[in-house]
Amino acid sequence: MAPNVLRNIPSVNELLESPPLRGLVERVNRNVVVSGVRSFLDNLRGDLQSVTDFRVPTPTELAETIASWILAGEEPPLRPVINATGVLLHTGLGRAPLAEEAVAAMVEVSRGYASVELDLKSGERSQRIVAVEKLLCQVTGAEAAVVVNNNAGATLLALTALGLGREIIVSRGQLIEIGGSYRLPDIMTASGARLREVGTTNKTRIADFANAIGEQTAAMMRVHTSNYVVCGFTEQPTLEELVVLGRDKNLPVIDDIGSGALIDFAEFGLKGEPIASQSVATGADLVLFSGDKLLGGPQCGVVVGKRRWVDRLSKHPLTRALRVDKVTLAGLAATLRLYQDPAKAREAVPLLALLGTSMENLHLRAERIAQKLAVVPGVRSAAVQEGTTFLGGGSIPTQQIGTWCVAIEPQSASVDLFANSLRAGMPAVVGRIQQGKLLLDLRSVLPRQDIELSDAVETVTRNL
Numbered sequence: 001m002a003p004n005v006l007r008n009i010p011s012v013n014e015l016l017e018s019p020p021l022r023g024l025v026e027r028v029n030r031n032v033v034v035s036g037v038r039s040f041l042d043n044l045r046g047d048l049q050s051v052t053d054f055r056v057p058t059p060t061e062l063a064e065t066i067a068s069w070i071l072a073g074e075e076p077p078l079r080p081v082i083n084a085t086g087v088l089l090h091t092g093l094g095r096a097p098l099a100e101e102a103v104a105a106m107v108e109v110s111r112g113y114a115s116v117e118l119d120l121k122s123g124e125r126s127q128r129i130v131a132v133e134k135l136l137c138q139v140t141g142a143e144a145a146v147v148v149n150n151n152a153g154a155t156l157l158a159l160t161a162l163g164l165g166r167e168i169i170v171s172r173g174q175l176i177e178i179g180g181s182y183r184l185p186d187i188m189t190a191s192g193a194r195l196r197e198v199g200t201t202n203k204t205r206i207a208d209f210a211n212a213i214g215e216q217t218a219a220m221m222r223v224h225t226s227n228y229v230v231c232g233f234t235e236q237p238t239l240e241e242l243v244v245l246g247r248d249k250n251l252p253v254i255d256d257i258g259s260g261a262l263i264d265f266a267e268f269g270l271k272g273e274p275i276a277s278q279s280v281a282t283g284a285d286l287v288l289f290s291g292d293k294l295l296g297g298p299q300c301g302v303v304v305g306k307r308r309w310v311d312r313l314s315k316h317p318l319t320r321a322l323r324v325d326k327v328t329l330a331g332l333a334a335t336l337r338l339y340q341d342p343a344k345a346r347e348a349v350p351l352l353a354l355l356g357t358s359m360e361n362l363h364l365r366a367e368r369i370a371q372k373l374a375v376v377p378g379v380r381s382a383a384v385q386e387g388t389t390f391l392g393g394g395s396i397p398t399q400q401i402g403t404w405c406v407a408i409e410p411q412s413a414s415v416d417l418f419a420n421s422l423r424a425g426m427p428a429v430v431g432r433i434q435q436g437k438l439l440l441d442l443r444s445v446l447p448r449q450d451i452e453l454s455d456a457v458e459t460v461t462r463n464l
């Protein structure tokens, strides 16, 4: 590299005086701009060490590049996304959107102080769970409840509190991996309980559980195989059989139902998802589930069940380590209150509203968006397309959900570039690519986002 190339790079002060960066100082903090210019120049000098042929840009060109680089870095990495993937419980997109009632309750307790551990009637100290325990018992029929950070935390807590140094019996066919490094055998190891696997991959009988019970047994566990199905020549003991056996041997039965459906999802055409209240009614001692899957609330892990066993969990030090804050408690309580009237929940809990949206409604909205986009410069074609999607988030992997999409082909840019630009835009839009077209799937788009969605596509295609 010619040594004068480095010398030709403008100084930090020179660059700060240039119009693009002077303008930026007025929009963002001066310190941010100064340190941004410094680190950009450091990177540039570093890159130039390995380059032989390089034209130093003019100070204005360089300043413009630096200004947009700094601006891009100032965009918060965590920001709202319009989910046009069709996948309703997308873990990468934060799972369930919250009900307005939940959002309002969360905002309200966030702004100031709240009665988190204070009983306002008596002035005495209380447990933070009181705020939601009554509601959880109401909607599930359980005697007691505890709430922690997520279902992985709930599982860890239950296994440690009940099984430390002892054995917990689980069927081989239910040793799940949820993704994001959640593997039941690993959680078991971390909990200090010993996993006692029984049966085979496809067949486990209640006799396998009965034969494995011994001095060391602390509990029996059933795990809902949320994200896979074993079909064909298969058998698993029913929860009822486990409960009967548990009563006979005086052993608790833990039921990890996963998604935490509070109503029957068969009404949306999704079969086989366990319902929390049914599990409680069947007699499981502890029922574990996520707050942000089918329940449609904030991220948390819920344990409901018999008072005797729930108390064992609440008194364990891990409960303190995994506890949720006032914001989560307020959001969960407000969501649960909606379920007191299931008809209200179907309207107000966004996940249920999205699932319950009719095909006619999706078709109509897709047509409206497609018509608007078809005439936008930069769009070669925009047309409605019927399709199928999935619930996602490790729930019900084999059952398809009907949907309508807008399929878009950009005029000259590649569909990949189009999808990338939409994703990086404001608002960020995530769709799915299929057969050379970008599909915007309306099953996971909230109706109030339709206009924002088509505006975002318009902005991006104009600049492609």
Ligand SMILES: *Cc1c(COP(=O)(O)O)cnc(C)c1O
Residues within 6 Å of the ligand: 150, 151, 152, 153, 155, 176, 178, 182, 223, 224, 225, 226, 227, 256, 257, 258, 259, 289, 290, 291, 300, 301, 393, 394
């Ligand atoms: C999703 C799931 C988990 C993990 O729950 P998180 O809330 O993601 O921690 C555990 N068990 C089952 C059966 C699940 O479906």
